[in-house]
Amino acid sequence: xxxxxxxxxxxxxxxxxxxxxxxxxxxxxxxxxxxxxxxxxxxxxxxxxxxxxxxxxxxxxxxxxxxxxxxxxxxxxxxxxxxxxxxxxxxxxxxxxxxxxxxxxxxxxxxxxxxxxxxxxxxxxxxxxxxxxxxxxxxxxxxxxxxxxxxxxxxxxxxxxxxxxxxxxxxxxxxxxxxxxxxxxxxxxxxxxxxxxxxxxxxxxx
Amino acid sequence: xxxxxxxxxxxxxxxxxxxxxxxxxxxxxxxxxxxxxxxxxxxxxxxxxxxxxxxxxxxxxxxxxxxxxxxxxxxxxxxxxxxxxxxxxxxxxxxxxxxxxxxxxxxxxxxxxxxxxxxxxxxxxxxxxxxxxxxxxxxxxxxxxxxxxxxxxxxxxxxxxxxxxxxxxxxxxxxxxxxxxxxxxxxxxxxxxxxxxxxxxxxxxxxxxxxxxxxxxxxxxxxxxxxxxxxxxxxxxx
Numbered sequence: 001x002x003x004x005x006x007x008x009x010x011x012x013x014x015x016x017x018x019x020x021x022x023x024x025x026x027x028x029x030x031x032x033x034x035x036x037x038x039x040x041x042x043x044x045x046x047x048x049x050x051x052x053x054x055x056x057x058x059x060x061x062x063x064x065x066x067x068x069x070x071x072x073x074x075x076x077x078x079x080x081x082x083x084x085x086x087x088x089x090x091x092x093x094x095x096x097x098x099x100x101x102x103x104x105x106x107x108x109x110x111x112x113x114x115x116x117x118x119x120x121x122x123x124x125x126x127x128x129x130x131x132x133x134x135x136x137x138x139x140x141x142x143x144x145x146x147x148x149x150x151x152x153x154x155x156x157x158x159x160x161x162x163x164x165x166x167x168x169x170x171x172x173x174x175x176x177x178x179x180x181x182x183x184x185x186x187x188x189x190x191x192x193x194x195x196x197x198x199x200x201x202x203x204x205x206x
Numbered sequence: 207x208x209x210x211x212x213x214x215x216x217x218x219x220x221x222x223x224x225x226x227x228x229x230x231x232x233x234x235x236x237x238x239x240x241x242x243x244x245x246x247x248x249x250x251x252x253x254x255x256x257x258x259x260x261x262x263x264x265x266x267x268x269x270x271x272x273x274x275x276x277x278x279x280x281x282x283x284x285x286x287x288x289x290x291x292x293x294x295x296x297x298x299x300x301x302x303x304x305x306x307x308x309x310x311x312x313x314x315x316x317x318x319x320x321x322x323x324x325x326x327x328x329x330x331x332x333x334x335x336x337x338x339x340x341x342x343x344x345x346x347x348x349x350x351x352x353x354x355x356x357x358x359x360x361x362x363x364x365x366x367x368x369x370x371x372x373x374x375x376x377x378x379x380x381x382x383x384x385x386x387x388x389x390x391x392x393x394x395x396x397x398x399x400x401x402x403x404x405x406x407x408x409x410x411x412x413x414x415x416x417x418x419x420x421x422x423x424x425x426x427x428x429x430x431x432x433x434x435x436x437x438x439x440x441x442x443x444x
Contacts, residue, residue: 005310009318016322020330038267039290040319043312045263046294052256053301072245079249080256087257095214097257100250103221107428108247111229114425118233120418134400135407142411147418169412171362175369176409178336179402182370183377185332188324195321203313 006198012036013196056080142168223435226428268294340370369405376402 018026019033059073067073083100090096124143127136148158149165194200209217228243268290275283293312300309342348343366349359375398384390391399 001307005314008311009314012315012318013322016319020326036319040316041263042268042290043293043297043316045259046297048259049256050297050300052252055252072241075242076245076249079246080253083250083253084256087254088260091261092258099214099218103218104225104250107222108225108229108243110424111226111428113421114428115229115232116421117425135403138404138407139411142408143415146412146415171365173409173412175366176373176405178340179370179373180409181332182336183374185328188328192321192325195317203317204310
């Protein structure tokens with residue numbers, strides 16, 4: 001089984017990579033890539049459904065065993081099943097589903113994002129109390145300068161702060177951000193290559 | 207029963223108002239009202255995602271083409287659709303601990319495709335554009351068209367280049383752990399990494415400011431929606 005899974009991972013990965021980099025030499029690879037990506041999208045959709053089934057299973061188990069907080073699990077399962085049933089019967093474009101989206105999902109997401117204001121402020125204060133080093137001081141000073149420079153204040157802009165904040169965003173922060181992005185891309189590239197070489201097998205069968 | 211758009215708006219407003227209040231109750235600390243809202247939110251979002259996955263992925267990409275292939279009797283089409291159908295069945299086998307091994311075949315396929323997309327994305331979408339961006343910071347013709355002088359363009363380009371190199375030095379992967387658990391790097395790399403720490407602090411500070419501004423905007427929007435809802439409700443009754 002291990003050989004089969006490694007073989008499938010390598011072949012499917014090479015088929016997709018071939019479509020990206022060898023399409024000029026072998027135009028048929030583009031069609032192969034499209035087909036394989038279409039299969040992957042279908043399987044990702046099924047995997048998402050599988051994950052949601054697992055969520056139902058875990059929370060149903062909590063309710064069945066009357067674990068602590070099982071009332072919340074019951075709420076989760078009921079709301080999930082009702083929304084899914086409505087979505088399947090009425091389709092996601094129906095006005096009832098729009099009420100679900102505009103009445104529950106969007107306001108809750110926005111409110112959670114709003115709550116983040118307090119959490120982030122608290123985290124910033126804790127950072128200064130727990131770890132005072134170059135990075136944390138530069139981090140907080142930059143954040144304060146940019147916020148002061150971009151905020152609309154009742155007495156107008158603070159002289160120089162706006163210009164400095166713009167320069168920090170467009171030049172100073174760009175170097176660090178570019179380094180982080182290149183580092184992340186190199187890490188992703190290495191991880192992807194390790195999977196395609198069969199060195200890493202996150203699908204199991206190690 | 208037909209619901210008018212006004213009734214739908216009222217219903218949406220009432221539910222949105224309630225959920226916003228329940229979430230804002232977190233300001234008083236973790237409490238049952240907040241948990242009720244969060245658990246319902248997770249359930250509703252998961253149900254919505256499942257419905258969207260069903261109608262926008264599984265039906266149009268798997269079920270309809272499979273039915274069309276069966277109706278037309280095309281063996282090639284049926285063969286092509288049999289592969290994802292088999293994969294879907296294998297993935298669903300993951301639900302059973304006894305059959306989980308079979309699901310690995312489909313997961314291997316997904317991981318292989320994901321790795322290839324990641325490699326191509328990292329190379330075409332990040333590495334090459336970021337490296338070109340760093341080089342193009344020294345493009346004096348482009349700087350002139352944007353009204354930036356020679357000295358400013360070169361100094362900005364140098365700062366960006368130095369920031370990029372120092373940040374990469376901070377993430378130098380050749381560091382070795384010492385006996386006390388701290389990382390040991392070459393002296394030069396250590397100096398460069400210290401500079402990289404400053405640039406990372408600036409970059410993360412800018413990201414933090416952006417996220418904070420977005421969170422503040424969301425907070426203002428929610429508070430404004432609460433006030434609007436109450437005033438419109440009072441306006442209807444008074």
